[in-house]
Amino acid sequence: MFVRVNKELCIGLGNCVVIAPTVFRMNTSNIAVVTDPTSVANDKLWEAAESCTAEAIILEDDSGNMVFP
16 A cells, blocks of 8 residues: 655644654654655555545555545
8 A cells, every 4th residue: 555645735633643653753844744655554654644634644555546535
């Protein structure tokens, strides 16, 4: 699974960092960035993506198809 953050949608709430701190961190502009998406299971990536109220976390399958949001 591939994960990325739409920086234009991210509002800096930080739920993703709380749920998956090895995958996400906040940059100096308080925008989430992906650090190590392979450090957690896919269900944790889903949990983080679903917790994003701005729907800024994008999940894609191994073929590059968007599966969330």
